Amino acid sequence: MDGLPVVVVGAGPIGLAAAAHLVERGVPTVVLEAGESAGSAVAQWNHVRLFSPWSELVDSAARRLLEADGWVAPEVDLYPTGAEWAAEYLRPLASALGSTVRFGSRVVGVARRGRDRVVDSGRDTEPLTVHVRTAAGEERITARAVIDASGTWGTPNPLGSEGLPAIGEREVGDRIVYRVPDLAVEGERYAGRRVAVAGSGHSALTALSGLVDRGAHVTWLLRRGAAAFGGGEADQLPARGALGLRAQEAVRAGRVEVVTGFRTESVVRVGERVVLVAQDGRRLDAVDEVVVLTGFRPDLTWLSELRLDLDPVLQAPTRLAPLIDPNTHSCGTVYPHGAAELSHPEPDVYLVGMKSYGRAPTFLALTGYEQTRSIAAHLAGDHTAAAQIALTLPTSGTCGGSGLFDHPTTPQPAGCCTPTTTL
Known part of the structure; x- marks a missing residue:
């Protein structure tokens, strides 16, 4: 599979971070984004201000790539809106990655070349085939690995209480x-x-x-x-x-x-x-x-021909699920994890970012950045670096999501999780 690219699905913060780490290591990479610009999903909640400051929202490899391109980082203590995150970081990062990122390219399926999920032979020797739909029609990209960073924004949970739409919804x-x-x-x-x-x-x-x-x-x-x-x-x-x-x-x-x-x-x-x-x-x-x-849930329909090992409750990778189960963990107890926890029986296929959490909430950008750093190291053959997971959440780490801010510099003291007030 020498010379074949790693295909990253999604040009959001985690997908672009994956691309930055791969490119930095000299790994051929293609990012496929269904939207017409980086952070298309972020743009749909552009009015919301994040709980996290800029210091927690910029990936390390992305920063190195951007600064080499003349980028000046925003003030680390400010809290951007979705619109500011996209305009001041995601779109410049996509621009710095250049032709690596392809917009208007929707992934509609991934399979092992010449095989559906039933066939055993060749799963560790044949490359992956990524089925892509563009304005010009449908095409196939042959890939050595696929990193799915497509997120969950497009699949919100319904109003119906059984996980399915209510009658008439x-x-x-x-x-x-x-x-x-x-x-x-x-x-x-x-x-x-x-x-x-x-x-x-x-x-x-x-x-x-x-x-x-x-x-x-x-x-x-x-x-x-x-x-x-x-x-x-x-x-x-x-x-x-x-x-x-x-x-x-x-x-x-x-x-x-x-x-x-x-x-x-x-x-x-x-x-x-x-x-x-x-x-x-x-x-x-x-x-x-x-x-x-x-809340939201992952769209797994276009991954149906791959052999994924997913937790039956959370729809997250089985080895990751116990570490993020909201019944037993909070945002303050996210354990370090990387390529090993995110791997599947299907070789060289990874779900990262919010999609890796399945139906679990409270995802942090820093968690996704460490996921992609480990996976990129693994795909580059640096297994020592891949195994050395160092997820250090800042003391101002948050439970994710949107906040109600009167000013973007609202101070954030240490810690994240506190007792709950009920009424």
Whole structure:
């Protein structure tokens, strides 16, 4: 397979970091991005400010490549929005990588050359074939390895409580969004209207606070039995604590109605509004809009001809799953892992970044950067470096996702995880 490239799927932060490490080691590399620019997924939440500062958002190999190209790093203590992350880092990095990155190239399948997943012979000697769809048609790229950094943004979890869409959910798609609304642009859509927000994480808290500020009448739907707001003033991330406190204040003031134990079974259109019905028969008052923030999941359909070893619960690599299971771990207990934990029975195939976490939340960019550093070392034949995993999370490490910031320089003291305040 000498001379064949490593194909990286996705030109987001982790995919571009993988390319930077591979290129630095002299490994032929092709990055395939379905969108028309680097960070296409990031651009879809460009209005959201990250919890992490710039010091935690720039990969080491990427920095070396960029600085050789004359790039000047942003101030390390600032907290960028998605738009700033893309404009000031991701797009310059893609430009520095040059022709290595191909845009408008959607990967629709990967297989072992000449074999479906049933055939045993040749799996360790034949290269991989990457099926790519472009504006000019479909083509095939023969690759020595594939690194899937396509993320999970395109596959949000549904409103339905069983992991599948609720009855009628697809039919009322014009009334449902699956992301934090950009209220600076879409504020009129929600102002003064009745809005249901489903989800219990920080994205939901961000949406609640923003919608209340826009004068929306908000109903907060929780599958769990109580609302959780984080650590409040004791939270070691002040911005996260402030976010929880604002949401808690809105609830206590009666500006947000909390409905607990609500597992959506069906969605019914009533005129211009929709009614949500729970499995226990409860029906909410009709709402104008529904904001679903129940997390994401990996799209594994185009990997169906590969022999992947995935945990049956998280859909993450089996050796990684116990290290990230949200039932037993938090953002502060991410263990070092690299090529060994991310390998599969299918040789030289790796899922990295958010996709490697399957359905587990709380992914950190620094985690993905270390994943790709280890894998690039392994593919370059430097097995010593690949095995020397050194994931050192900063004391200001976060649980990921969006935050509610009044200013991008909000201080972030040590630590990440704190006791939870409930209501």
